[in-house]
Amino acid sequence: MRKAVPAKKSVPAKTSAPAEKAASAAKSASAAKSAPAKKAVAAPAKKAVTGTAKKAVAGTAKKAVTGTAKKAVAGTAKKAVATERIAPAKPPRNESHTALVRRARRINRELAEVYPYAHPELDFENPFQLVVATVLSAQTTDLRVNQTTPALFAKYPTPEDLAAANPEEVEEILRPTGFFRAKTKSVMGLSKALRDDFGGEVPGRLEDLVKLPGVGRKTAFVVLGNAFGRPGITVDTHFQRLVRRWEWTAEKEPDKIERAIGELFPKTDWTMLSHHVIFHGRRICHARKPACGACPIAPLCPAYGEGETDPEKAKKLLKYEKGGFPGQRLNPPQSYLDAGGIPAPPLGVPASTSASPEPEPAAPTSPPSASPAAPATGSPSRGTG
Template sequence: MGEQVSATAAKVAKATNRKTSKAVKASPKTSKEPTAETSTSKTSTPKTSTAKTSSGKAAAAKVPAGKGAAAKASAKPESRLAMVRRARRINRELAEVYPYAHPELDFRNPFELLVATVLSAQTTDLRVNQTTPALFAKYPTPEDMAAAVPEELEEVIRPTGFFRAKARSLIGLSTALRDTFGGEVPGRLEDLVTLPGVGRKTAFVVLGNAFGVPGITVDTHFMRLARRWKWTDQDDPVKIEAEVGAIFPKSEWTMLSHRVIFHGRRICHSRKPACGACPITHLCPAYGEGETDPEKARKLLKYEKGGYPGQRLNPPPDYPGKPAPPLGSV
């Protein structure tokens, strides 16, 4: 009887040891420095769920509390309504930054503005402004310019570059003004674009600033900033004009053009935008493409924002910068 009890007890003990061994094998090993597998897996034990590991600290450092949700939110596509609101706010804030925004070509009448705008292709407004005083002294009217000797006109406008092609355009448009429009610059888009050398951009500059007709001037600066600010993803000027025009009231188009172009020339440059000195970074999806250090960014500012002369020899009275120097004075 005693031998049977002993045998039974031995069997029970052996079975118990076998279960304990399986349980030990199945349960994970815990230590003060868990492996990568245990630190990233979810377990039901309090120690592994609350343990602070070096890898856990690193993860917390990379994603601070509250930043993850913001990052996800910023990754969401912007709605059309949100984009329109942001775009209009940019326009309002640019109006505060550049209350003196204006066309940067010197002119006294529609003909001078038309000629100056044609000359501004592939050169700076400063170079045009330094050239036009002598030009208009010699050819003050469309009739005078239509009768110009091409070689003599070319020599006057040589500083603006592409002077032969520009001379042909100036003589051609002056002839059309004399013969078709009675020597006057027309105030309609459909008439202006029939003139040699005059496209929609030039026409809107003239209409907006000489006739008070609203228009969007899509030059290289406007195109660049409209795309950086996600107002459009188009690269065709006519399509950009249409898409941006749908965002803003028509009454804002001309001044919007001046403000955007001013900002592109002074701060939001093509190659080195001065992000660290920009007043609208909180509204810009492209922030960080340029220099973000404030001190370094300030050195990139141009014209009155950088303490330099502007482009006009005769700027408006409210312009806070210095006038441009005449040709040959520097």
């Protein structure tokens, strides 16, 4: 008998694998085709959105930068025009004493170059004439005093002569200076003191000078510095105004200002420092209308801008030799004349129209029967012109 041939094991159809492969390949091909299509669609859209966004941001940034730059340029140009290329120096809030000393001395050096001819603006030939003229300068200008004293000294050349004078005659001479009764009492009183206590000579010591009627520290330092060559700081109204504008001190009382400023400078500088500051206050740095635009030390001034900054307008505010006008002395030093200074006219002789910065204010006078409210002192509220 034939043996039965065992049935072959069933083998999965080979066709199924190719089918799966074909299906997988078809799926992959389909996915491959759809992916590029998706990327193709997404890429342009993304680029378009990104590009637009970038352009928008870039444009905004550009406008912002351009606008800021334009504003900055415009602001700078505006400031340049407003300040006329002057950059005033603002002292730091917490300025050290050393920095203050350096700044103050630099300003004084600059003023010394601007006013190398600075001098006392009262006419005098000896200490007696200077002390009398300084007492008379209270509440009036040095110019008015200089126009008045020639007649006074011509008639009363010495302390003895003035001490023995008729008060009514002296009052009549001094009438143009204002407060003439009080001033007559002061100059006659100091003349008697000089005659009786100092042998007719003006003392050269501060402690002696302040004992004279009508003589305070300001007057004493004017006399010591200019008649005896002894250092002193003259704190008149101009000096007070400027040292406060320059922030050298915040003190308001003359004695305290004197001490504060004295600490910033050596004693050898005190007298000329006073002249420099007072000259500048009378000619350029005025009380009401400082000529900031014509000020040679504007870059050093923390108060620049308080006055007129336009150069042409500021020039019209200059006084005395800086404005081409007469000074305050009838007989100024030669150095002042060499610098272009013009002598002041005598009393009763008006200056020419082109040489008069402003009309001379009428001197305050008291009615014949009235007495002045207060005697003249060495530290007047107005100072020496």
